[in-house]
Amino acid sequence: MSSELWIAVLATAIGTFLMRCLPLVWMRRRIRKLAESDRIDAMPQWLSILGPLMITAVLGVSLVPSDPASPLSWLATAIGAIATLLVWYRTRSLGWPVAAGVATYGAVIVVAGMGG
Amino acid sequence: MNLQATSDLSRPWLTGIREAIPLLGGYIPVAISFGLVTVQAGFSTWEAALISTLIYAGASQFLFVGMVTGGAPLWLVVVMTLLINVRHVVYAPNLAPWLTHHRCWPWLMHGLTDQVFALAHSRLPQLAERQRLGWFTGAALLAWGSWIAGTTLGAVAGEWLTSRWPLLGEIMPFALPSLFLVLVVPRFTSRQWSLALCTTIVTAMLCTLAGVTNLGIPLAAILGALCFYAVQFDTRNRRQE
Incomplete structure (x- = not known):
């Protein structure tokens, strides 16, 4: 890699790190200024709403199959998602619903692949 | 891996590692693809691993390599990859109310990806204050390590792996939507x-x-x-x- 390319890698790495780190420094100062009992309220409401919605947006993106033209991949995604939700409803845990979702999704892909 | 509040965690870093395991299903196949794409674009194995170590942001790494290979000006490459990562600015403030005063926290934000944030946002409020640093360190290091290891594996043997187990790369990434679903549903x-x-x-x-x-x-x-x-x-x- 050329030295210019290394500089580009470092600039991107430092920029990405600062975008993750500086808002924390800002928020910690804001919290420190307010009373200890108001720690949660120190966060502006729009920010506390936007955080969970960013995760939800990433969920939306990840629900679209890599081959959106294939009805099978949509079917497998839907069945995998239902399996995840059912196991979550029963166990209220983190690992088992994910394992069940992946196994079900994989089973639909494999079985449909054998049939096709 | 119960989502209920747990206050008797003697080794929180180990719990963090255990609870971050579902992330691997999504991270490793994507990291393998990144390693493969990067060496095919003319980078060496250690350069691919170093990009994953330093930048550590999936989509923007693919864009970075793609734009460099396409001959785009480097300033534009940097600007575009940073623009993709702008969403990260809302993550750390959302965790701040649950972070202790330890000086390590700002450095640990290097590991604050979409997935680690989603996990931490659900779990940190349920943990006792003294357990949070250990838990986050364990979870973030496992995710970061798997991303670097997956990239290296992809750079060294990506072609062989994808031809040997083509379905694995198709099935394992479903761990991510599945995990996000579990994290979003309680809301x-x-x-x-x-x-x-x-x-x-x-x-x-x-x-x-x-x-x-x-x-x-x-x-x-x-x-x-x-x-x-x-x-x-x-x-x-x-x-x-």
Whole structure:
């Protein structure tokens, strides 16, 4: 890699790190200024709403199959998602619903692949 | 891996590692693809691993390598990759109320990816204050390590792996939507939140189908937030009437 390319890698790495780190420094100062009992309220409401919605947006993106033209991949995604939700409803845990979702999704892909 | 509050964790870093294991299903196949794409673009194995170590942001790494290979000016490459990562600015403030005063926290933010944030946002409030640093360190280091290891594996043997087990790369990434689903579902607590969450999911899916995924994430979240405020405004108006 050329030295210019290394500089580009470092600039991107430092920029990405600062975008993750500086808002924390800002928020910690804001919290420190307010009373200890108001720690949660120190966060502006729009920010506390936007955080969970960013995760939800990433969920939306990840629900679209890599081959959106294939009805099978949509079917497998839907069945995998239902399996995840059912196991979550029963166990209220983190690992088992994910394992069940992946196994079900994989089973639909494999079985449909054998049939096709 | 229970999501209920746990206060008897003697080794929180180990619990963090255990609870971050579902992330690997999504991280490793994508990291293998990145390693493969990067060496095919003319980078060496250790250069690919170093990019994953330093930048550590999936989509922007693919864009970085793609733009460099396409001959784009390097300043534009840097600007575009940083623009993709802008969404990360809202993550750390959302965790801040649950972080202790330890000086390591700002450095640990290097590991604050979408997935680690989603996990930490659910779990940190349930942990005792003294357990949070250990838990986050364990979870973030496992995720980071798996990303670097997956990239190296992809750079060294990606072609062989994808030809040997083609389905594995197709099936394992479903761990990510599955995990996000588990993290998002408990937030359907009211009509207001349900509307905001559904709007966000549908918008993000439509943007992805339209090929504007990276713009779609902040756009979908902003639209969801607007729905949230619209319902709040509507409810207040009705109460006043």
